[in-house]
Amino acid sequence: MQRIVIVGGGLAGFEAARALRTLNFTGEIVMLAAEDEPPYDRPPLSKDVLAWREVTVHFDMTAVADVDLRVGTAASGLEQGAVLTDAGSIECDGVVIATGSTPIALPGTSTLRTLADAHRLRDSLEMGAEIVIVGAGWIGAEVAYAAAENGCSVTVYEAADSPLSAALPPDLGMRTAQWYEQLGIDLRLGERVDDVTALGADVVLAGLGARPATSFLGSSGIELRPQDGAVVVDSRLRSSLPGVVAVGDCAAWWSTRYDTRLRVEHWDTALHAPAVAAAALLAGDDADSRVDPYDPVPYFWSDQFGHTIQYVGHRGASDRRVDRCEEADWAVGWFRDSDVGPQLTALAVVDRPRDLTQARRLMTAATPIDPEKFADASNAIKTCTLA
Ligand SMILES: Cc1cc2nc3c(=O)[nH]c(=O)nc-3n(C[C@H](O)[C@H](O)[C@H](O)COP(=O)(O)OP(=O)(O)OC[C@H]3O[C@@H](n4cnc5c(N)ncnc54)[C@H](O)[C@@H]3O)c2cc1C
Numbered sequence: 001m002q003r004i005v006i007v008g009g010g011l012a013g014f015e016a017a018r019a020l021r022t023l024n025f026t027g028e029i030v031m032l033a034a035e036d037e038p039p040y041d042r043p044p045l046s047k048d049v050l051a052w053r054e055v056t057v058h059f060d061m062t063a064v065a066d067v068d069l070r071v072g073t074a075a076s077g078l079e080q081g082a083v084l085t086d087a088g089s090i091e092c093d094g095v096v097i098a099t100g101s102t103p104i105a106l107p108g109t110s111t112l113r114t115l116a117d118a119h120r121l122r123d124s125l126e127m128g129a130e131i132v133i134v135g136a137g138w139i140g141a142e143v144a145y146a147a148a149e150n151g152c153s154v155t156v157y158e159a160a161d162s163p164l165s166a167a168l169p170p171d172l173g174m175r176t177a178q179w180y181e182q183l184g185i186d187l188r189l190g191e192r193v194d195d196v197t198a199l200g201a202d203v204v205l206a207g208l209g210a211r212p213a214t215s216f217l218g219s220s221g222i223e224l225r226p227q228d229g230a231v232v233v234d235s236r237l238r239s240s241l242p243g244v245v246a247v248g249d250c251a252a253w254w255s256t257r258y259d260t261r262l263r264v265e266h267w268d269t270a271l272h273a274p275a276v277a278a279a280a281l282l283a284g285d286d287a288d289s290r291v292d293p294y295d296p297v298p299y300f301w302s303d304q305f306g307h308t309i310q311y312v313g314h315r316g317a318s319d320r321r322v323d324r325c326e327e328a329d330w331a332v333g334w335f336r337d338s339d340v341g342p343q344l345t346a347l348a349v350v351d352r353p354r355d356l357t358q359a360r361r362l363m364t365a366a367t368p369i370d371p372e373k374f375a376d377a378s379n380a381i382k383t384c385t386l387a
Helices: 011-022 043-049 115-124 138-149 170-174 177-182 267-290 353-364 371-375
Strands: 003-007 028-033 067-071 075-079 082-085 088-091 094-097 101-103 130-134 153-158 186-189 203-206 210-212 231-233 244-246 251-255 260-262 299-304 307-313 320-326 330-338 341-350
Touching: 003 011, 003 075, 003 088, 011 028, 011 267, 043 115, 043 138, 094 267, 115 203, 130 138, 138 153, 138 299, 177 186, 231 244, 244 267, 267 299, 307 353, 320 371, 330 371, 341 353
Parallel strands: 003 028, 003 094, 028 067, 094 244, 130 153, 130 203, 153 186, 231 251
Antiparallel strands: 075 082, 082 088, 101 210, 251 260, 299 307, 307 341, 320 330, 330 341
């Protein structure tokens, strides 16, 4: 291969460039980044940047040799052997799509996705400012916390009956409602907002989730998932077009572990999937025999209200829930029976990082776990195995 174009200058794009060089790709790497910024990390935006903490968000591009980074340059299309931009087409032998996702907005609201968004929002979180947040999901919760800490008057509208409803059952989501109350945040559950003009706030932020940023692929012929437009990729992150892989928030991959297609819009996926995608791209027709599938136990975290929520795994509707403890720091697991015994399919914890680390290791190895021992929080999870 002579030239590979990476479309997208976020974490997944950066890691793809790093992986290509680690795998001794000596050809040209062109990275197209729609923003006027070199690649940077997003989790600190809603945590450190809004809290005025000095942090380095940009990745160290000098750690990856010889990348032709073109900031402020968006891909506008893709065709066989070329990526299209407004400045002309770029011929290439391979493409990595790493365009992330675009937040869902309501008219009259702002969103938080980019460094520029974070700086704008931070500047408006002044003492006494009226801030309305639509959506009590991960971003909504983190911004509500930052706004309250900055002395703003904060109201959060959530259409569901509990916070974090997309990820957690209602009773677990409701355990976070007290955190809002403790900071004097007005959390309005079951209240849907369609028109923000009547709200009269200084800032209205939409925290309504995000969709894969794949509209530029419309006429490329690449297979996109009908329900959300994610690039459909196989277990080695290969798309329906030869020589084109996709990683990070924009991709829905086939999970051999869970026998289903997954799109996980979280940091850990953008960090680890690119190594597999880069190897598959370089291996070409030999990828099936030379490259192991990308088959993680998905993981993400959120820092909010002085607590860390972590979630690992992928649970099914019929998995059996087992509560490990219901203190201020809690853990809840979900189990499914398998040929070798009960397996933990997912674990949600608040401020119990050791539980998370130990469970993640056992889940990755598919080690059976005794649910009764697991339920007793005095047992370290690593001692609950049935092997
Ligand atoms: C505020 C915030 C806080 C977060 N906190 C957490 C957290 O605590 N824990 C966690 O697990 N995850 C968190 N996430 C999610 C995590 O940051 C994302 O999953 C991760 O950034 C995805 O990386 P990516 O490279 O796939 O996409 P992105 O980081 O979105 O990068 C994609 C880049 O591609 C560019 N692009 C888009 N279209 C084009 C185009 N046509 N041409 C060229 N470039 C294009 C975009 O402008 C963008 O810069 C957070 C996200 C945000 C926004």
